[in-house]
Each structure stands twice: as structure tokens, then as C-alpha cells.
């Protein structure tokens with residue numbers, strides 16, 4: 001972060017001074033924005049999608065917007081888990097209901113809209129799965145050609161989404177890091193628009209809408225802490241930025257602490273943060289939470305910077321704890337989340353144990369992806385019953 005600033009349109013991706021590591025941050029003239037986006041205008045706005053925040057989004061005037069709707073996902077009270085974790089209140093925001101069923105829809109809505117507005121027809125990304133499926137969905141909506149790089153090990157349902165949407169899919173032999181590297185090389189070679197969040201600063205602006213929403217939906221009962229699963233660090237950066245901007249605009253009076261949660265087997269950002277280091281040491285990622293199975297995180301600098309700005313922290317959770325949380329969250333709230341979607345909830349217990357959250361705190365957890373995206377993962381948390389013959393005697397026996 002060298003501090004260099006650019007005018008809109010001057011660069012589309014990273015800082016020319018810092019190179020690939022120089023991920024930019026988008027800033028607005030908040031005084032001007034406040035005139036058209038404030039408590040009163042929001043209260044009067046009947047748009048129930050993320051476009052209600054248009055003055056705070058990097059969309060050129062008159063751009064064609066997608067038809068797929070995303071945003072204003074519901075927030076549910078989960079008293080059973082609040083009691084279990086020993087916090088005052090526990091809320092879950094269900095991001096599994098977007099058009100392609102993950103939080104990534106927020107970023108892809110912005111990326112695809114911007115690509116079209118810039119006159120681009122081909123858009124690419126590397127992904128553990130969900131960024132790709134959401135890009136494929138929005139590309140289909142807007143008539144763009146999507147080029148997708150995912151590890152060949154991506155869950156079947158996510159690959160099915162990609163193929164059904166008609167994206168050009170490269171199932172990369174290797175990890176997400178390998179998919180990332182070849183995608184960047186291909187973008188440079190073929191001139192595609194780059195949707196990767198850790199290169200294109202505008203994508204985090206889409207993710208930011210999650211934070212804007214939490215602030216708006218809970219303005220008078222803002223949680224003390226917000227928990228976010230972390231892979232590359234783009235979602236958590238966006239959530240923090242959104243929460244901070246809503247305070248800037250006077251919609252809220254404070255910013256909740258934001259706690260990032262990583263899987264133990266892929267926790268380089270948590271390790272750096274907890275060691276007080278401003279350097280991340282890449283690891284070989286190994287976790288069943290495929291969406292955050294990221295050994296070389298691309299947006300760690302921004303993530304650490306923003307988490308610090310909220311007074312937050314990072315914790316890690318084990319795979320068994322994640323697995324256990326899938327049915328626990330579903331049974332307590334009705335929200336069936338993919339393994340990574342349960343990581344934030346699993347992090348509450350850990351944060352309580354470490355004293356990062358007090359008994360009097362209210363917390364919100366972000367359920368970032370739908371459980372149907374990784375049925376095989378979910379089935380590891382339950383036992384398949386023996387088939388029964390269709391007669392009452394057998395049912396009676398199964399009940400006993």
C-alpha cells in the first residue's frame with residue numbers, strides 16, 4: 001500500500017507502482033454520496049436489491065444492469081445457538097439464496113455489469129467454485145462469454161452449474177493456486193476482462209454490499225461482532241468496508257468488530273494476524289471447506305488492514321468443528337449452508353473461548369453459500385438410514 005491514488009478510469013486493475021501486490025481500494029466523495037444516500041433516502045427506497053446502493057457502487061451512469069436479482073438477503077435470529085455459544089444474541093444472514101446460491105453473486109453482479117459497460121465481451125476468473133458459478137450466471141444474463149478456471153476437484157454441483165450456464169470451463173489439474181496462476185496468464189494472453197477479486201478492485205465493491213446491508217437492516221440493533229469465513233480475504237474486506245461506509249454516511253453510529261474465520265488447514269491470514277506480522281507465509285491448503293481452501297491468499301493485506309480498522313481479529317476452526325456445524329446450524333435456524341457457509345458460526349465458539357467475544361455481545365454470522373452446492377460434504381455430517389420396506393411394521397421398527 002504505497003498510497004498512490006488514481007482517477008476513475010485511469011487504471012482498471014492493480015497499482016502501477018506496486019505491481020500485482022498493489023490491490024487498489026475504491027473511494028467515493030462521501031459528502032456528495034450522502035446527499036443521495038442517507039437514512040431518509042434508504043427508508044424511501046423500494047428497490048430490494050443491491051442496486052439500492054448504486055451511488056456507492058462503481059457502475060458507469062446508464063449501464064445496463066443484470067436482471068438476476070441479488071441482495072437484501074434475510075437475517076434470522078438463532079436463539080438456540082446463542083444459548084449454546086453463550087452470547088446475548090446470534091443472528092445468521094443467509095447468503096445461500098442468491099441467483100447462483102452464494103455470496104459471490106454480489107461481486108459477479110458488479111464485475112459482469114462493469115465488463116459490459118466497458119464494451120468487453122469476454123470475462124474470466126479463477127475460483128474455488130462459487131465465484132465461477134456466479135460469474136457464469138451473470139454472464140449468461142448479460143450475454144457475455146465466461147472463461148472459468150477451477151481446480152478439477154471442485155464439488156460436482158458447482159461444476160454442473162458452470163456447464164449448464166454455458167461457460168468455457170477449464171478443470172485445472174492442481175490446486176486453486178494453479179488455477180489462479182494459469183487464469184492470470186490466460187487473461188494477459190487473450191485480453192479477457194479479469195473478474196478476479198484480488199486483481200480487480202471493483203469486485204470488492206460488490207462484496208461490500210453485504211456490509212452495507214447488515215448496517216441498514218440492523219441499524220438500531222447493530223451486532224457487536226460480525227463473523228466472516230476467509231479464504232482470499234475479499235469478502236471480509238468488503239464486509240468491513242461496507243460497515244465503515246454506513247457509519248461515514250450516518251446510517252449507523254458505530255462499526256461492529258469483524259472477526260475472520262479460517263479453516264485450520266488453510267489459515268495463513270489468521271497466522272499472520274495473530275503473530276502480529278504484516279507478511280503471509282503460503283501454506284499447502286487442506287480443508288473440507290473447499291471455498292476457503294486457499295493456501296496463497298491474494299487479498300490478505302486488505303483483509304488485515306480492514307479487520308484492524310474495525311478492532312476485529314482472526315480465529316481458526318477445525319474440519320470436525322465445521323462438519324458438526326452443518327446440521328447444527330440447519331436444525332437451529334433452517335439455513336442449510338455448504339461447509340464453508342458454516343465456518344463463521346463455528347468461529348463463534350472459538351472466539352468465545354479466546355475471550356474475543358463476551359457473554360453480553362450480540363453476534364452475526366455470515367452463511368456464505370448454500371448447502372446444496374456440496375451435498376457430498378454435508379453427507380459426511382449425517383448417517384444415511386437403512387432403506388425400509390413400505391409397510392407399517394418396518395416403520396414401527398425403525399421408530400423404536
Ligand SMILES: *Cc1c(COP(=O)(O)O)cnc(C)c1O
Pocket residue numbers: 102103104130131229230231232233234235236291292338340341368369
Ligand atoms: C469465496 C467464498 C468464501 C471466502 O471468500 P474470500 O473472499 O475468498 O475470503 C467464503 N464462503 C464462500 C461460500 C465462498 O464461496
